[in-house]
């Protein structure tokens with residue numbers, strides 16, 4: 238269990254939100270996949286198809302579901318804010334050893350509820366918030 242306390246996350250969120258946009262930031266996608274039914278991974282990329290192919294090659298989980306990517310104006314900022322909001326909303330943020338690639342993945346979230354509800358009510362909602370506040 239590596240979910241951090243709410244007050245820590247709220248402070249992190251405010252501080253990240255106040256930070257000016259980095260010159261390295263720019264348009265791209267937030268991508269989401271679910272491994273083994275309940276491990277939600279959210280990341281960002283300039284090129285969704287390439288990143289998805291990399292994941293599937295380097296960490297070939299046989300039970301992976303890709304969700305539709307979300308286009309964002311500032312992918313680094315959107316990802317950072319989405320990760321904090323998802324951590325606030327999640328049940329757990331495990332750091333588990335992955336048998337498929339032998340690494341420990343970060344920014345993986347487990348939520349209460351079934352996949353459709355989690356996608357509609359939590360993931361899409363928080364991603365929308367994390368991207369809409371950025372202009």
Ligand SMILES: [Zn+2]
Nearest residue numbers: 296335337338
């Ligand atoms: Zn892996």
